[in-house]
Amino acid sequence: MKAVQTKELIKKYGRRTALNGVSFSIEENTITGLAGRNGAGKTTLLKILTGLLKESDGKVEVYGNRPFNNLQVSANSIYIDDQMNFPTSLTLKEILEEGRRFYHNWDHTLAMNLFDYFGFHPKGRHNELSKGKESTFNMIIGLASRSALTIFDEPTTGMDAAVRKDFYRALLKDYLAYPRTILLSTHHLEEVEDILEDILLMDKGNLLMHTSMEDMKSYAVAVSGRKEWMPEWMEDKHLLYKEESGPYEQTVILQNNFTSEEKEELKRKGVQLSPVSASDAFVYMTGEANGKGGVDDVFSGRIDSGSD
Amino acid sequence: MGKGAWMMYSADVSTAGVIKKQISYKWRAYISVFTSLVVIQLLGVLFSLNGTGMSSSGGRSYNIQVEYYNADIIMIFTIFWGFITALLLTTKAYREDDFAFVTNRMSGTLSTILYLWIISSIAGFTASLSGYLLKVVVFLFTSQEILNSTGAGGAGVYLMGLVSLILTIFMFAGFGYAVGMIVQWNKMFVILLPVLVIGLLFSLEKAGYSLDQFFFQFLFSEQSFWLFLIKSTAVSAAAYLSAFLISNRLEVKQ
Numbered sequence: 001m002k003a004v005q006t007k008e009l010i011k012k013y014g015r016r017t018a019l020n021g022v023s024f025s026i027e028e029n030t031i032t033g034l035a036g037r038n039g040a041g042k043t044t045l046l047k048i049l050t051g052l053l054k055e056s057d058g059k060v061e062v063y064g065n066r067p068f069n070n071l072q073v074s075a076n077s078i079y080i081d082d083q084m085n086f087p088t089s090l091t092l093k094e095i096l097e098e099g100r101r102f103y104h105n106w107d108h109t110l111a112m113n114l115f116d117y118f119g120f121h122p123k124g125r126h127n128e129l130s131k132g133k134e135s136t137f138n139m140i141i142g143l144a145s146r147s148a149l150t151i152f153d154e155p156t157t158g159m160d161a162a163v164r165k166d167f168y169r170a171l172l173k174d175y176l177a178y179p180r181t182i183l184l185s186t187h188h189l190e191e192v193e194d195i196l197e198d199i200l201l202m203d204k205g206n207l208l209m210h211t212s213m214e215d216m217k218s219y220a221v222a223v224s225g226r227k228e229w230m231p232e233w234m235e236d237k238h239l240l241y242k243e244e245s246g247p248y249e250q251t252v253i254l255q256n257n258f259t260s261e262e263k264e265e266l267k268r269k270g271v272q273l274s275p276v277s278a279s280d281a282f283v284y285m286t287g288e289a290n291g292k293g294g295v296d297d298v299f300s301g302r303i304d305s306g307s308d
Numbered sequence: 309m310g311k312g313a314w315m316m317y318s319a320d321v322s323t324a325g326v327i328k329k330q331i332s333y334k335w336r337a338y339i340s341v342f343t344s345l346v347v348i349q350l351l352g353v354l355f356s357l358n359g360t361g362m363s364s365s366g367g368r369s370y371n372i373q374v375e376y377y378n379a380d381i382i383m384i385f386t387i388f389w390g391f392i393t394a395l396l397l398t399t400k401a402y403r404e405d406d407f408a409f410v411t412n413r414m415s416g417t418l419s420t421i422l423y424l425w426i427i428s429s430i431a432g433f434t435a436s437l438s439g440y441l442l443k444v445v446v447f448l449f450t451s452q453e454i455l456n457s458t459g460a461g462g463a464g465v466y467l468m469g470l471v472s473l474i475l476t477i478f479m480f481a482g483f484g485y486a487v488g489m490i491v492q493w494n495k496m497f498v499i500l501l502p503v504l505v506i507g508l509l510f511s512l513e514k515a516g517y518s519l520d521q522f523f524f525q526f527l528f529s530e531q532s533f534w535l536f537l538i539k540s541t542a543v544s545a546a547a548y549l550s551a552f553l554i555s556n557r558l559e560v561k562q
Contacts, residue, residue: 029316052407063317069556071412075321085404087337094336101329102409104318148316180316 001064003028003149003181004049009058011044018044020205021058026198029179033213035189036202037286042185043081045202046153049183050079062149075104077149080142082135082157086126092137093122096144103145105178111144114170118163131158139167143174151183156191168195189279193217199278203286213278220281221258224251225271233262240284253284323415330411330419331426337405338423341393345431348389349438352382356442374455377446379439383473386435390477391484394424398488398551403558417555421548424481432474436466468533475540482547489554 004026011019019041026032036042047053048060051067051074060067067073086095096115100106115122118136129137135157142150152171156164172195175182186192189199199216201208211219220240223230226248234254241253253276258266266273276284356377364373396402397420406416447454491497527543530536 051412069412069414071323071326071410071415072319072321074412075326075410076317084408085401086408087405089337089339098333098336098409101333105316146316148318178316 001028002026002061003030003063004183005059005061007059009045009048009060010056011041011048011053012056017205019048019055022202022205022207023058024200024207024210026181026183028181030197031175031182031184031195032198032200033189033192033196034183034185034200034202035187035282036185037187039204040202040286041205042202043153046079046151046183046185049149050074050077050151052079073149075102076147077151078103078142078145078147079151079153080138080155081153082131082138082155084134084138084141088125088127090126091122092120092124092126095126096141099141099145103147105146105148107144107146110174111140114140114143118166132160132163135159136163136167143170146174146178146180149181149183151185153185154187155184156186156188164191168192171195189282190277193278201282201285208285216278216281218256218275219278220253220276220284221256222251222253222274222276223266223271224249224274225269226250229269229271231262231265231269240281241287253281321410326410326415327419327422330406330409330415331423333409334419334423335426338397338402341427342430344393345386345389345427345434348385349382349434352379352385352435353438353442353445355385356381357445375452377442379435379442382438382442383435386431386473387477387480390424390428390431390481393427394481394484395488397424398485398492400492403492413556413558414552417552420485421552424485425478428478428481429474432470432477435477436470436473472533472536472540475537475544479540479544479547482544482551486547486551486554489551489558492558493554 002025004024006025007023009019009022010017022041022045034042034046044053048055049062049067051062051070054068062070062073062077065073067077090098092115096108096111099111100108118133118140120133120137126134126137135155136159139152139155142152142155156167159167168191171182171184175195184192184196193213193216196213198210198212200210201216209216223234227250228248230250230252234252237257238255239252240255242250243252244250256276258273263273356379359375359377360380361376362373364371366372403416406420411419443454446452487501490501527536527539530539
């Protein structure tokens with residue numbers, strides 16, 4: 001059974017389309033990253049998977065059930081973000097107790113140990129926590145619930161560097177000890193690329209790619225050298241980004257699907273090939289490579305919205 | 309659980325089991341509703357101390373003054389509390405509290421309705437007792453003689469009164485719950501709903517049907533306890549059912 005399966009999944013908010021026909025499936029017991037820029041549709045997708053939002057069209061299944069309004073899915077999944085609401089009348093410790101009552105896999109020892117480690121006060125209140133502390137607390141609930149489908153939506157918002165590191169380490173350790181399906185959305189790919197097995201890349205409501213992290217790491221390549229050195233066949237390659245440095249030099253980021261002959265030719269001509277990290281590739285892929293070059297263009301006057 | 313036998317997914321989730329957990333969760337999470345209940349009933353006692361009526365008669369050398377006290381205000385306040393409390397439970401913050409843990413719309417709504425029934429019963433019980441508190445306060449703090457004027461007495465009558473009161477509180481909680489859900493469904497109803505209700509009342513009045521006949525007489529002039537029981541249950545069921553149907557359309561987080 002697939003943990004998650006969607007087919008032509010569409011979500012509209014009024015006239016705005018947030019998800020534009022997304023199809024993918026996730027195997028059980030894998031840890032998958034979901035990357036995309038702000039407004040790419042990550043949160044919408046994740047909330048549909050946990051049944052918090054209703055899809056507008058298409059098919060979505062979590063362990064074979066349609067998630068919206070489904071008790072089975074709710075009992076076997078958890079959605080963690082930085083906007084979780086807990087009753088203000090309950091203390092932090094009482095909230096953990098509630099989690100223990102509701103989630104059948106809940107590990108209370110783990111919850112309490114993490115609670116102590118991160119220095120929470122048992123009598124503290126959720127609405128009095130700082131942003132980073134709140135994210136840390138929510139993360140504890142997400143880990144301790146051991147839900148079959150555990151979803152973290154931007155879990156590290158506001159956490160300091162040390163806590164972020166601790167979180168990823170705890171996540172990985174607990175995942176290895178108790179394998180489950182984990183989905184983690186982030187726009188800091190560089191922080192999580194070592195723990196992810198697969199990656200979903202989204203842009204503007206579309207799924208750009210779904211691949212293993214290994215493939216993502218070698219997905220793009222940077223080609224740099226003098227313009228006249230570039231062979232003509234490079235025009236046919238999938239261009240992700242282009243940067244000119246001075247009148248003669250340029251660097252282009254291309255999809256890494258060169259044949260060995262092509263690589264030979266480039267080397268002969270003195271063109272340099274250098275690897276592009278997964279997170280850089282992600283930035284190039286979701287940036288506006290064709291047309292708008294970057295925020296520089298706003299200041300150089302190349303982008304003009306036409307208003308005064 | 310050993311690693312080998314580690315089962316993440318459980319298909320064994322019963323709606324009844326989840327509802328039970330949710331009721332006890334709501335009991336702890338919404339504990340503040342009881343604070344407001346105590347405050348409002350104490351206020352009710354305070355306002356009741358004024359008495360609801362007075363008659364005095366006297367002669368050459370004496371003067372008899374009779375003050376009437378009853379717990380009507382306390383009960384009306386409690387009914388109002390039921391309405392407001394249920395209305396509050398439909399607001400976004402409370403509904404998100406609902407969805408903090410395992411739930412779906414049906415279990416969430418059903419557990420809230422059962423929860424409202426429980427707190428209505430408690431509120432009805434304390435309201436009926438606050439009548440006695442009123443007597444004690446009057447006895448202690450005024451120099452009046454207490455004359456009990458209960459026409460019919462006995463445990464049976466008390467019980468019928470108590471059940472009727474609880475049903476009434478629960479019914480108004482149902483109104484609050486339905487109104488709240490309608491407003492959550494579309495914010496326009498904050499304005500539209502009062503306009504509709506008042507407009508409807510006016511046009512009914514013009515056509516010769518007053519609210520008095522339509523609603524209060526239908527329910528509260530009912531002499532038979534059993535008929536009242538049936539009528540108020542039917543009205544409550546209609547209110548809760550409409551709330552339930554609307555809540556099924558609401559998305560939780562946007």
